[in-house]
Amino acid sequence: MTFNSFEFLIFYPIVLTAFFLLPHKFRWIMLLAASYIFYMWFSAPLFFLILFTTVVSWLCSVIIERTDDMKKKRLCLILTLITSLGVLVFFKYYNFLVGSVMSLGSLFGAMPDLTIRNLILPVGISFYTFQTLSYAIDVYRGDIKTEPHFGYYALFVSFFPQLVAGPIERPDNLLPQLHAEHRWDNADALAGAKRMLAGFFKKIVVADLLASHVNAVYNAPETATAVGVVVASCMFAVQIYCDFSGYTDIAIGCARIMGIHLMQNFDRPYQARSIKEFWSRWHISLSTWFRDYLYIPLGGSRCSSFKRWRNVMIVFLVSGLWHGAAWTFVIWGFLHGSYQIIGGLTLPLRKKLTDKLKIDRDSPGFGIYQRIVTFVLVTFAWIFFRANSAGDLMILLRTLFTGWNVPLSEAFSAMGLTLTGALTSIFSVIAMVMLDRLVTHEEKPLPDGRFISDRVTAMGRGGVYIFAILAAWMLLLAGDGASSFIYFQF
Template sequence: MLFNSIDFFLFLPIVFGLYWLIGGKRIKTQNLLIAIASYVFYGWWDWKFLSLILFSSIVDYSIGLWLGKTKKISTRKLLLWISICVNLGFLGFFKYYNFFIDSLIDSFTFFGKELNLSTLNIILPVGISFYTFQTLSYTIDVYNKKLQPTKDFIGFMAFVSFFPQLVAGPIERATNLLPQFSKKRSFDYANAVDGLRQVLWGLFKKIVVADNCAKYANIIFNNHTEYNGSTLLLGAFFFAFQIYGDFSGYSDIAIGISRLFGFNLKRNFAFPYFSRDIAEFWRRWHISLSTWFRDYLYIPLGGSRGGLKMKIRNTFIIFIVSGFWHGANWTFIIWGALNALYFLPLLLTNKNRVNTDLVAQDNFLPSIKEVGQMALTFFITLIAWVFFRADNVLHALSYLQNMFTASLIYKIEIFPSTILLLVLFFIITEWLGRRGEYAIEKIDFMKRPIRWIFYILLIVLMFSFTGEEQQFIYFQF
């Protein structure tokens, strides 16, 4: 069930109405409704995979209870590893089995040996990477005694399968979301209005920006040998805004819908294309995944506490694993490694410190230096996105080779001026709203008539420039 579908347009009001009809005092009944609605939402794609979510929920709920009862270190470690192996085992089988078999066959073929292994016709369950990491966070936090194990199985099921963010995040931590299922939730009109505003902006990102950019990105990437370098550069530009509008749009919709039900999800994007270096970009892009790897992989490996060699090793591990998390293809691994290489100069010069200030913090426009920094960061990110979008490594290398030829200065062969104007409108709106959690959060400074004219404008643009419907990119991860 897609957020931008008629099915969901009917599904959401029904669940919303029943949820608040039950009332905030009957928490367990509300949780049961959310769990049922979430299973219906997920089962809309393929009901057979509901058993995976249910099994994962039962395993981690049971292990959490057991961890709460035992203090024996060896037993606690065993329980933790059971949870990790079960969850990553399912993820590995459905997502990576064929990749490893194909890679093994190719390796033996390279050395002149034939290996008779066959791949399986496996369908990747939608969102398995997201809910696997979400439920793992619960077990790890209970093991580390950062969270008390819950005894409410229905609440835990609702936490694991919470439909607004089930299939494409944000990846919620148990320490943030799970306790909200045990608290009384009252309808807050102002919070709901803000949620609807964020949903509106998320839909605009998806329907107008991402889906329209996808059309031209697909044409150019799929026929890259037929176009000159400047057109290929534009194709990479379109994909950059396709993936940003698509993924951050989903996150905005998920966060906004959650607010309608009295839940607060963590922010997942913070205007990443206004970053001044690659470290800042990764603090602003897919924040829930970046912080998950930081807390559950990078820091346990030693983080930045060791010498330079350890910092470099851990940086490459976290980026390569992050790339592999995105998909079973060497293009994603190279994409991760490339971002690690981008990070190296900052590590070597010790300039990867956390910088929380905004670009042009106290000014309307950025300085010339900041413009240069943002342009360079965006450009190297654009290069990495080519590997992310390409079908395989040869496709990516061919695309980049053709892009960096003398023909780069030639006339652009595909120039959809209307779509580029819409992207420009999007960038300007994001820039003006960069001090908020999302671009149009701080729009209250406008007088009410102007504010409503702006909302109507967004709706008109969505109806007038609806791109060809595209599945959310991160559904495949």
């Protein structure tokens, strides 16, 4: 049951109606049941995994808080880490590890007696695992008190709007809101509905529209051209943003209508002027999770330069693995880690150069230059992320540097991109940028103290929303059905 499916259009209104009709003391039961039904719609046989992880992490956290014995506390924390990460590693990384060992063995003429298993990756396992880990670690550190009610904790782990693709919530934000008694609020309902609309527009109108052209290149790299790789990679940069932030918008909107505020996960990442800033705007819930539970415990930036950059690289390598069990994701993480390290090491030199050339680093022109460079670097890394295999990646990179002797018409034809299709894509992206800025940032004050919505007339806002509804509806009817969100595979 995806957000952009017919089933969800029936499921959500039923849950929403029941939520506000039921007395407060029974709402958690209904929400927990709805969340488990939502999850089992994807993979009922693997439901026991989320239940097992929930039970173990809750019991261990209760013991951690109640005992004064530090050995027991550490033992319970280790048990939580082993069980949660153990399940994740087995189902997500077993075949990757076995395949890597077998490939390494073949290089030395040895064939280890290992077997590739036909394992099904549980939907959302990377997301709910990180939520259980953050809860147990926060309890161990003494940052939060344990949740005494198992039902509310189970709901925290499985709350359906953000269950399968985030945002990765923190217990101190979500748990108190699950306990609170929420009444229908017109402002929350309107804000939530607009946020959901923005998400559906991003997914159905933009992401799915660009997907066919991206797939034409990445699913058949041997027929790709250099122009095709460049255009498809730029399209994928927009596609993955609209796909993932679209899911997040729908999730935030679903919860907002119920009066629950989930954390923001995106802040116009392609407006970033550096790779470091990009990661403060992209998948914020994951970036801050790695900061708090990996980077800072490793020493953060309060250590020698070598250790600081080592910590940065470790975080990005782990981030790459978190996204997918393939070497292409590891290289993607390595690239972003390298970007940050090179950027940090060369910053003093670049500042001296701009000073010598009398370039104002705060000028709009220099800001545009920085955004273009950042987008190019991020988009180049997306090639590694999107490639279906290491073999496909090598073909794409070779084509990128050698396949420029093909006419533009031929290159676009190979992508299935006509003039009409190109104009439609461009128009949809422009509309998305306007809608994204209007809906997801209308509560953010501008430098002059006013809000974005103050600068747009009611008629203008209404026109944007009506266009979004009609465009999404037409494309949904014309399409081949609901396509899955990209981050479901992680």
